[in-house]
Amino acid sequence: MMSRIGYLLVSVAALCACAYTPPTLTNRLDIRQVPYTPDSGSMAIRCGKLLDGYTDTAQDNVLVVIRDGRIKKLLPNASNGDAIKTHVPILDLSAYTCLPGLIDMHTHLTDRPEDTADLTVYFARAPEETLRLSTENAAATLLAGFTSVRNVGTYVLGADTALRDQINAGKSIGPRMQASGPYLSIPHGGGDLYIPDFKEPADNARFHAGIAKDAEGFRERAEFLVDNGSDLLKVIASGAVLAFGGVPGAPEMTRADIDAVVDIAHAVGKKVAAHAHGSESILMAIEAGVDTIEHASYLNDACIRAARRRGDVALAMDVYNGDYIDTEGRKANWPEEFLRKNLETTEIQRQAFTKAVEAGVPIVYATDAGVFPHGLNARQFPIMVQRGMTPMQAIRSATTMASHYMGWGKDVGTIDEGKFGDVIAVKGDPLKDITVLQNVEVVVKGGLLFKLASAK
Numbered sequence: 001m002m003s004r005i006g007y008l009l010v011s012v013a014a015l016c017a018c019a020y021t022p023p024t025l026t027n028r029l030d031i032r033q034v035p036y037t038p039d040s041g042s043m044a045i046r047c048g049k050l051l052d053g054y055t056d057t058a059q060d061n062v063l064v065v066i067r068d069g070r071i072k073k074l075l076p077n078a079s080n081g082d083a084i085k086t087h088v089p090i091l092d093l094s095a096y097t098c099l100p101g102l103i104d105m106h107t108h109l110t111d112r113p114e115d116t117a118d119l120t121v122y123f124a125r126a127p128e129e130t131l132r133l134s135t136e137n138a139a140a141t142l143l144a145g146f147t148s149v150r151n152v153g154t155y156v157l158g159a160d161t162a163l164r165d166q167i168n169a170g171k172s173i174g175p176r177m178q179a180s181g182p183y184l185s186i187p188h189g190g191g192d193l194y195i196p197d198f199k200e201p202a203d204n205a206r207f208h209a210g211i212a213k214d215a216e217g218f219r220e221r222a223e224f225l226v227d228n229g230s231d232l233l234k235v236i237a238s239g240a241v242l243a244f245g246g247v248p249g250a251p252e253m254t255r256a257d258i259d260a261v262v263d264i265a266h267a268v269g270k271k272v273a274a275h276a277h278g279s280e281s282i283l284m285a286i287e288a289g290v291d292t293i294e295h296a297s298y299l300n301d302a303c304i305r306a307a308r309r310r311g312d313v314a315l316a317m318d319v320y321n322g323d324y325i326d327t328e329g330r331k332a333n334w335p336e337e338f339l340r341k342n343l344e345t346t347e348i349q350r351q352a353f354t355k356a357v358e359a360g361v362p363i364v365y366a367t368d369a370g371v372f373p374h375g376l377n378a379r380q381f382p383i384m385v386q387r388g389m390t391p392m393q394a395i396r397s398a399t400t401m402a403s404h405y406m407g408w409g410k411d412v413g414t415i416d417e418g419k420f421g422d423v424i425a426v427k428g429d430p431l432k433d434i435t436v437l438q439n440v441e442v443v444v445k446g447g448l449l450f451k452l453a454s455a456k
Contacts, residue, residue, distance in 0.1 A: 039069035041447025042088045045423055046078070047098035051430070053399035053414035056392055058097065058431070066421030066447035073417055091449065093425045093442060099395065100415050101147025101175075101422030101445060102437075103402035104377050105316045106294060108370025109137045109151050109177070110159040113324075116371060117332050119195050122155050122207065130156060134163040138174025140375035143451050145440030147422040148176040148403070148412045152273050152294065153183040153234040155193040157209040161229045173450060176420075178406060180273065181230035182210035184221055184261055189252040190240030190275065215256040222264035232271045235261050235290070238281035248345050249278030249298050258288040271407060273316070277345060279303055292316045292364065292405055297345040299352035304359045314405045316366035317353050319387060320380040322346030324372035350387050357388035364405050365398035378438045391434045421447035 044065045049058040063078035064071060067088065110130055115121050141149060151160040160179035167174040183191025193207045200207070210225065212218040222233055235258055238251050258274065265272045266289065274285035277297040285293055286306045294316045296303070307313050325334070325342045356363060363384075367377045384394045403413025411420050425442035443451040 039420060039446030039448075041069055041421065041444075041449070042067045043421075043444070043447055043449070044088050044090045045098065045444065046090065046092045046094050047096065047423075047425070048094040049097040049429070050415060051097065051099045051395065052416065053100040053396065058429070061094070062098075064098070064415060064421075064423060066423075066444075069421055069446040069448075071415065071417050071419050071421050074415070091442075091444070091452075096425035096427060096442065097429055097436075098415070098423050098425045099430070100399045100413055101420075101424055101443075102145045102378070102398045102440075103148045103365060103406065103413065104141070104146045104175075104367055104369065104398070105150045105292065105364045105402050105406065106152050106318055106366030106368055107141065107146075107149045107374070107377075108154065108368070109141065109149070109163060109174075109374065110134045110154045110156065111370035112137070113328065113371055113373060114332065116329070116338065117334050119193065120198055122193055123198075123201055123204070127156075127158070127162075130159050131162055131166070134159065135166065135172040135174065137369075137374040138163060138167060138172065138177070140373070141369070141377060142173055142175050142445065143440075143443060144375045144377050145424040145437065145443055146175050146377055147420075147424070147443070147445045148406070148408065150178045150232065150273075150406060151180060152232075153180050153191065153275075155182065155191075155207055157182050157206040157228070164231075165229075175445070176408075176412065178231040179229070180232045180234040181225045181228060182208075183234055183236050183275075184210040184212070184218060184225075184253075185236040186252050186257075187211055187213060189236055190238070191234075191236035212257070215254070215260040218253070218257045219260040219264060222261045226264060226268055226270065230270070232273060233261055233265045234273045234275065235285070237274045237276040237285045238278045240275065248295075248341055249281075251278060251281040251284065253281075255284045255288060258285055258290065262289045271405075286310055286313055294318075294366065295345075295349065296352055296356070297349040299356060304356060304361055307356075307361045308359065314362040314364045314401070315353075315356055316364050317349060317356070318366050318368040318380065319350050319353050320383045321368045321372050322349070324376075324379075328372070350383070353384070354388040357393070362401060362405070363389075363397050364402045365394075376438075378440070381434045381437050385434050391431045394434060395430065395437075420445075 047062045050062040063075040065073045164177045164179045185191025188194040212221045271291040273292045274290040275294045276282045279298045279300040282303045400413045403409045423444045424440045426436045428436040441453040
């Protein structure tokens with residue numbers, strides 16, 4: 001009978017023999033040397049404990065059998081003999097807790113925190129360099145345990161769809177990804193790349209592809225983005241914190257503007273995310289029929305009542321990143337306006353988060369991972385628990401809840417037969433200590449091993 005080490009060696013040897021070249025089994029990864037076929041792996045994973053994404057307690061000693069990228073079957077209390085009969089490589093994680101691949105509903109993979117100190121870099125950076133930086137962000141996000149993400153907007157037309165297509169083609173590694181394309185925003189609004197006293201280059205159209213002045217204009221812009229491959233649409237209902245001149249709580253797009261975008265998106269089966277800090281714009285977005293509300297700093301009782309009446313809208317609240325912006329932004333001399341607005345909204349937003357949890361409004365896992373380094377996404381979990389969620393509620397927000405509001409519930413979000421073979425593993429019990437999710441040691445996506453941190 002093979003030992004645990006023996007099973008691990010069989011697993012690694014078999015994986016090395018197939019077309020996929022597994023990464024070096026450390027926390028570092030050279031993404032330029034990873035030819036593989038996405039979602040095509042086959043393996044069996046022996047989980048010491050398993051949290052499937054929807055039940056409240058962990059199951060002991062479960063064998064997860066993955067064939068051709070999808071979970072074929074789950075074998076509770078499987079013996080070593082049962083494992084051998086699966087005829088696939090075996091990864092022994094009996095010392096770990098396994099979970100579904102995590103989902104982040106709010107990333108900005110085409111951005112870096114340091115760009116916030118000088119937004120003019122967007123105009124100077126070539127598309128090829130943007131794609132290179134984005135692939136690094138995508139790899140870091142995947143290795144942090146997030147196997148599916150939603151990229152909720154970019155300043156540059158084509159930046160996130162190019163990254164999505166490159167990952168789907170197997171030319172670089174990263175999470176499964178929905179791309180929203182450029183922000184839909186008013187001129188000089190929170191989603192416009194407006195920089196005071198800066199003369200933009202003549203060929204600046206790709207930096208303002210989502211900008212419109214009225215409902216008819218937003219309808220045309222929404223149709224354009226759908227035709228150019230956006231998986232969802234993102235509206236800036238009220239001002240962004242990290243933008244010049246805007247007020248985070250002040251409405252920017254009108255109800256008619258948002259209605260126009262929602263009509264176009266929903267007609268072709270796509271969802272709409274609304275960036276909204278103020279209560280007026282939050283209420284307007286909910287009533288217009290958007291599917292998720294981001295930030296929601298000034299959420300009030302009227303907004304909560306409207307969300308509960310709708311029953312099919314979720315909040316995506318990034319209650320961690322304000323700490324990072326204040327600490328690191330001051331070191332890096334970010335614009336004082338940005339730092340001031342961040343302080344004004346951070347604690348208010350956390351209080352709104354607690355109010356929403358107590359009211360039972362759905363909340364999906366969201367990090368503003370353009371203003372703190374990609375790969376630190378899981379820093380959000382402890383704040384969510386401190387501010388009112390149970391550990392299992394926080395985990396569901398990044399698994400079953402998120403997959404439902406992404407529209408990907410049939411494919412990801414739980415460890416279940418028929419779902420993609422996305423499994424992560426941690427040392428310890430996240431139901432007792434949610435911070436263990438900040439150190440995901442094993443990442444399997446589509447039955448392919450991308451990270452095994454503790455391997456020798």
